[in-house]
Amino acid sequence: MFDMNTPRLNRLLFTLYTLISVGVFIGALVSPPVRAVAPAPLRDWVGAQATNIGNFFGSIRIPNFFAGTVAIEVSSSNTKEDWMNAAVAKFNQAQVTTSQGNIINVTVKHVTSGGSQQAILDGKSQPTVWSPGDGSWIDSANVAWKDRTGRPLISQPCAPTVYAPIGFTMWRPMAEALGWPDKPISWNDIVTLSANPKGWASVGRPEWGQFKFGHTHPTYSNVGLLMMTALAYSVEGKTSGLTAQQVYSDKNVAAFTSVELNTYHYGLQNRTLMQILAQRGPDYLHAVTSSEAEALKTNAEYAKTMRFPLVFIFPSKGTYWSEQPYCILDANWVSDEQRQAAEKFRDFILAPEQQGLAITNYLRPVNPNTPLRDPLTLDKGTDPRVTRDSVPALESPTAAVSEAVKDVFIKTKKKATIMMVIDTSGSMAGDKINAAIKGSVSFVQRLHPDDRIYAIGFSQDRIYNIGSSGRAGDVGEKLVTSLNGVFTSGNTPLYDAVCKATSDLTKIQKDDEAKGEKRLYGIVLLSDGEDTASKNSQNQMFNCLPSGESVTGVKVFTIAYGKEADKNLMTSIAGRTNGKSFTGDPENIETIYNAISAEQ
Secondary structure (H helix, E strand, O other): OOOHHHHHHHHHHHHHHHHHHHHHHHHHHHHHHHHOOHHHHHHHHHHHHHHHHHHHHOOOOOOOOOOOOEEEEEEHHHEEEEEEEEHHHHHHHOEEEEEOEEEEEEEEEEOOOOHHHHHHOOOOOOOOOEEEHHHHHHHHHHHHHHHHHHOOEEEEEOOOOOEEOOEEEEEEEHHHHOOOOOOOHHHHHHHHHHHOOOOHHHOHHHHHHOEEEEOOOOOOOHHHHHHHHHHHHHHHOOOOOOOOHHHHHHOOOHHHHHHHOEEOOOOOOOOHHHHHHHHOOOOOOHHHHHHHEHHHHHHHHHHOOOOOOOOEEEEEOOOOOOOEEEOOOOOOOOOOOHHHHHHHHHHHHHHHHHHHHHHHHOOOOOOOOOOOOOOOOOOOOOOOOOOOOOOHHHHHOOOHHHHHHHHHHHHHHOEEEEEEEEOOOOHHOHHHHHHHHHHHHHHHHOOOOOOOOEEEEEEEEEEEEOOOEEHHHHHHHHHHHHHHOOOOOOOOOHHHHHHHHHHHHHHOOOOOHOOOOOOOOEEEEEEEOOOOOOOOOOOHHHHHHHOOOOOOOEEEEEEOOOOOOOHHHHHHHHHOOOOOOOOOOOHHHHHHHHHHHHHH
């Protein structure tokens, strides 16, 4: 019996041995960890063959079926979005491995510097690498993290990745009227133009009227914070050593006030502000703060529709070159292997090939030996002759200086008059209205005491006032009490509510202007469904809205709340008035209200 099965057993053993041998051979060829345990002759021979295959096929890679992966997340400032996307794609395609043999997979989230800092501190974001626009965000994050945990969030130096210098973006004819590109233009020139009652007539162009400016909010935006800090440096006539006490000085408060009185548009992100500038044209805004990259990118994207091209102006007394630091976090969610992987990706993006790719994406390489080329040219809207020698780099603000800049901005910014319009129809019952009211209360509590607040609800066939209205510092607590007492019922007269809110706020604006007041005016509209009970048609509702042609007009910020909301309608309402549209639910509504507060 045994003799009869011996050939079959031998064949089975031979087949099994052959399969194992082939498996070890393939594994040794494509995976260093498997190669390490292969027999010595096979290991040495395969090592030579793998090298020969690599040399022969060049860029052709054999898929590493046996390797594991290690994932790292990079939270990166949105100024360098295009470059980072391209670099991540190339790196992942290369299948770079750690010393443990695992393939590194990089994902990137594009964020605002201030927003990402807060998300990390709140535990809502846990990246391996954080790359804000400037080192000042790192300093303030370390202070907050150390207060909470007793240790810094980031202890090792953060390598600069690329330069994204910041300054002013202005329509080319207006910049040329100020002497660009050959005459130095500083923050002092912008302050003087803002404060001059003659406006553009003071430089021989009366047809352009009063100077109209826009910038992002320094609490959330890297460009917003650094440009307002640059203003303080310019006032002090220095490039380093700025103190919080100097920021709070009377002369700095006066300079901030001059700028803010002629600032008509704020925002969370520089990209959104640039889009509004390009779409609305030179009659809407004359200049905004921005990065060089955003200015050139906007020129390229809107070249066919803009009346004039835009140019980027370096503040001549000094600016932030925004070195986009690459910081590996010292957090308990970052493993040693992830740290090693993050170091490999850092070295990859600092290599000459990726630094050259930065220029293609409107950024400046950190390597001074890399020559600039198109699109960093005068013809495309920037001055390639400007270097860190001709326009000095300002010292990053300390945490104390950053907070002082935000304080002075809040103190001097143009105050807002806001009308909240809240859907209280029956479809809002339950978690929807509870979360909406919670977000509304948070919004009211974040207002400056000198902001003015009004609130109306709409349901059934009625539109009604909610609580007290007026100066937020006087009526805020009473309004919060009234909001907490709101309940739901009936249908949705959405169109009628929009018309009433627009009419009421426009009248308030005219009364303020008659008294010489300069304020920002906004409607915050929240609804979870389509109109079901209005006397006005949709077309009539759109006729009620401001045209959006004037930068001083009422802006409507819309929140399409829940799955049944008419998102297209809400987006159209916001777009018509140069507001912004959000998609909300009970989980994110409070965050949305906070974002809207930064727009006003």
